[in-house]
Amino acid sequence: MRVMARRFGAGFTFAEVMLDRFVLSVSRGRKATRYLRVSDEDRPAAAQLMGSEPEEFAQAAGVLLEAGFDWIDLNFGCPVRKVIGKCRGGWYLGNPQAALEVIDRVREVLPPDVALTVKMRRGVDDSPASREAFFTILEGAFARGVNAVTVHGRTVKQRYDGPSDWGFLRQVKAWAGTRLIFGSGDLFTAEACFRMMRETGTDAVTVARGAIGNPWIFSRIRALAENRPLPPLPTVREQREVLVEHLRLSLETYGEKLGLRTMRNHAIKYARLHPQYLDVRNAFVRVKRLDDWQTVLERFYQDDAPGRDPVPDMT
Template sequence: MRIGPFPLASPVVLAPMAGVTNVAFRTLCRELEQARVGTVSGLYVCEMVTARALVERHPVTMHMTTFAADESPRSLQLYTVDPATTYKAVKMIADDGLADHVDMNFGCPVPKVTRRGGGAALPFKRQLFGQIVAAAVRGTEGTDIPVTVKFRVGIDDEHHTHLDAGKIAESEGAAAVALHARTAAQRYSGTADWEQIAALKRHVQTIPVLGNGDIFEASDALTMMAMTGCDGVVIGRGCLGRPWLFAELSAAFTDNPSPTPPNLGEVADIIRRHGELLTAHFGEDKGMRDIRKHIGWYLHGFPAGSELRRALALVKTCDELDSLLGRLDPTAPFPAAAGGPRGRQGSPSRVALPDGWLTDRDDCTVPVGADVMHSGG
């Protein structure tokens, strides 16, 4: 599979996840893939940043766009609602050499986002959606930076938008599209509807279609591709606490033996390395606060004990992290119960939308304030 000029030996993309897929996590995933299968073969996408905040060069946003020196291609995801701001942001990325690939986020189901017409609400406004994609593509003129687009099935079961969104993105010059096979109303609950990925693949003819949703093992990715005909997969919650999943996926797609899952001692070493990388990126105080959420995912299913888990959830320094991890049983094998979803799931609910949002699909009015609240990433 290719994303624009970039061939991917393994058709696997790390989904941008807020507060997760920073340079530390991406580096860790790449290191583990290299160590376990001898190559880095997929695409690792930076956490989402806001187009307006990027144009304003907000310090927090600029720090979020940090890439490792050996990271290639550098992949950046934008949240945007305004064609004019989109063009400025992508042109800035191109002119300043900030990234090699731009992905566009139209899949966020969070109420504070959809309530103002952003995220998964926006593809319903098909002309505005097309103008935004076209503006992003126009911002890359004269470069080989590909623009890709990620979206959901729709707002809810009565308002599917993915087929129109796929065709529009294709016609406006997107290099690939990715579908999270849930509606915004589902959020992260229930089961992803892979048949919608198959429908999108049948509908979009000239660019790759990637599938996202409920891939927790390498075998899930192979099954999704066989069932839907999609060209690649996007991995989100399945890699939380399992950054070595990309090595397993790489092995599966190249017909090589799957790496042995790590025992608890190896997981402890991975946590230590993650803590080091976070500290290098954020400083020790924020780095240790950030590692806390990951520890719960890493230890899912392992025997650790409630007292030690509580202590790790309050860890403040790298030395303390090292000491606490030393109390784990290094011989404990990787548990069968460690599979399945991690992170936020939530429950289905009605999607919050601006007043009158569903009355005119061809209204091109830019949502008011939908990007202000995200200034800074």
């Protein structure tokens, strides 16, 4: 997905979060080539780390750099209950001193020219204590040399219920001044990305759900950035070409079993752009083997037709 995003114009990518212990245990062997691999087409690329021990974070950061990632991002936002129960991810938002200790240890082991960034939700919940903890981490992070902070405008408690609070992002950016803040939350269209930057002042945006099965969002963002009109939605034949290439990359990266499973999840999202959305979606849900892929492509992607706007089905 990262390579596809880059080909369509994304300026940088973050790899999916990895547990520090996982990184330390897979740093050699076949799994390493799957998870710790950075394509030449995907530069700069950040690796994101999650963990609970500053020392393990630091060691894993070293492994990721050696594997070829360009910078390290720390996850202080994951809202999954099991993750928080293990003092990882969003747990740090309620424990600012522990978060700052992790930043200290990781910054120490990274060469000065390697960037360190942090990803946070806007807090554990809506309480004043949570807000204070957020700003303690933010201030401490920048004081320790963190280069940018990505803020998702939902709380941990909120998970995905309700909107991302862009008003909070505006406050964060006003507080941060010239220090870099990247915005996250509810970016499903190219227009929304520019609206977020305009309304909140964030320096960049990170597209998440809006890009799954929809790499075209990046070419649309590029078009608006260059004052060009939005390109038309991709036709069915264009979608087919991209699906086939994404599948090829997925198989090459993950091998047949995991590659097919991963790609099926993406294809279900790609289906939103197809005029027969629900039929195509249901067909991809049933795909198991490589042959099944061919069958779906022949049945639904043979004849050209205009693409469908995927946005109404994105949340």
